Amino acid sequence: MTRPQGVGIGWRPEIAGFVAELPGLRFVEVVAESLAPDGPLPPGLAALRERDVTVVPHGVRLSLGGAEPVDPARVTHLARVAELVDAPLVSEHIAFVRAGGLEAGHLLPLPRTREAVAAVTANVRRAQQELPVPLALEPIAALFDWPDDELDEADFLTEILDATDTELLLDVANVYANARNRGRDPQALLDRLPLDRIAYVHVAGGAEHGGLYHDTHTDPVPTEVLELLGALCAGRRPPPLLLERDGHYPPADVLRAELDALATAAGHPVVT
Amino acid sequence: MSTNRPVGPTPPPGAAGPVGLAARQAALVAALVAGAPLPAGFATDRVDAARRALLRKRAGEVARHWPLLAAGLGDAWPATFAGWAAGRPTAGSLRDGWDLARALRDRGTLPQLGAEELAAREAAHRYDGRNPPRRRRLPALARSGDAVALQLAGRVRLLRPTRR
Numbered sequence: 001m002t003r004p005q006g007v008g009i010g011w012r013p014e015i016a017g018f019v020a021e022l023p024g025l026r027f028v029e030v031v032a033e034s035l036a037p038d039g040p041l042p043p044g045l046a047a048l049r050e051r052d053v054t055v056v057p058h059g060v061r062l063s064l065g066g067a068e069p070v071d072p073a074r075v076t077h078l079a080r081v082a083e084l085v086d087a088p089l090v091s092e093h094i095a096f097v098r099a100g101g102l103e104a105g106h107l108l109p110l111p112r113t114r115e116a117v118a119a120v121t122a123n124v125r126r127a128q129q130e131l132p133v134p135l136a137l138e139p140i141a142a143l144f145d146w147p148d149d150e151l152d153e154a155d156f157l158t159e160i161l162d163a164t165d166t167e168l169l170l171d172v173a174n175v176y177a178n179a180r181n182r183g184r185d186p187q188a189l190l191d192r193l194p195l196d197r198i199a200y201v202h203v204a205g206g207a208e209h210g211g212l213y214h215d216t217h218t219d220p221v222p223t224e225v226l227e228l229l230g231a232l233c234a235g236r237r238p239p240p241l242l243l244e245r246d247g248h249y250p251p252a253d254v255l256r257a258e259l260d261a262l263a264t265a266a267g268h269p270v271v272t
Numbered sequence: 273m274s275t276n277r278p279v280g281p282t283p284p285p286g287a288a289g290p291v292g293l294a295a296r297q298a299a300l301v302a303a304l305v306a307g308a309p310l311p312a313g314f315a316t317d318r319v320d321a322a323r324r325a326l327l328r329k330r331a332g333e334v335a336r337h338w339p340l341l342a343a344g345l346g347d348a349w350p351a352t353f354a355g356w357a358a359g360r361p362t363a364g365s366l367r368d369g370w371d372l373a374r375a376l377r378d379r380g381t382l383p384q385l386g387a388e389e390l391a392a393r394e395a396a397h398r399y400d401g402r403n404p405p406r407r408r409r410l411p412a413l414a415r416s417g418d419a420v421a422l423q424l425a426g427r428v429r430l431l432r433p434t435r436r
Contacts, residue, residue, distance in 0.1 A: 067294035100298025102305055102361045105333075106326050108297075115293050143322040147313025212321050218332070247332050 004200045004240035016044030024271035032057035037080035055085035065096040065110045070123040091136040111146035112156040124164040136199040138169035141177040141215035154192035167199035200240040217246035230265040238266040307359030327354040338369035344383030391416040395423035
């Protein structure tokens, strides 16, 4: 039940061996939908729990931003998984992933309207009623905006977090991606976010395709994202950080160097 | 998830597009994954970029479920998958890969590794193309091109791997 601390990594079966050998690791995140609600845990994850490494279930398919009520079975699954790993909190996105009976296959942005704030708020409250632990919400990286936004990203996020009393899972790579793809200053966007609500921070790699920055999770973490992370951590107690990697896994020494770079940028002890 | 309504938006008469968050979300998803027209007001180039990114992500996920199929296609995998999947909503990575492998088999362009993977899957599971695959209880023989797979008590063996 220990809260996230230091530098963590997204646990994935493909890198379970690598993660198991990180001596200083105190926390990981696992994709909630990848776990069976009654267990058993994958062996690598069970071994981390035995070492008292904190495991945070991270949902990707609740669709809290959907106009329709969140699927109760999906909330139950997340709640069961939280109990299974004895999680101190769970996290999900401010996004929708399906509508009208179709799966989008990815996290899609909401229109930043009062109607959308109300829809997310209602769904988060439904989820909170059943979840045994606090829920942290993560703003996503989006390649496009809706045509009729009433609020900017910071106000939209703040309204939702205030209305639901949720913590913030801040993804600095998403902040970088959104600001850059809108031609804005990432630091200026970061400064307007409700940083006092941070539960932990995501960091991930990305790449440019066709003039747009894509938050791929399959490329190295760019220098600009590390700098933004450094700016976030400067002058305050650094929040817990989590590196997300979801494919094209590099050799172990490269991944280790990336974890070390995160620790250095934030002022955390290295975990490798 | 509700399925008792038509895919995509049904704008009320006289309206410029779908009204209400639910209808507008449905219209956007249909435009992204099912070939429906993009609702007015969105930046076409940005949504196109998102659609291509979605297909790349789906290709990666399907490749994890069908590693031999993807390996058999090699560098052609992303484009082959995207060409098949564009405008086709996902049925989940397992079924997407299965449907693609069958489509390539029917076209005569399924690579040898993919044929072996498909034969092994079809010996172990019954899949009608519409409902989730179900494990076979009885022994079964499956063939895909030259590849033949036998399943006995849940164990699958390739009887005739295709020549490499």
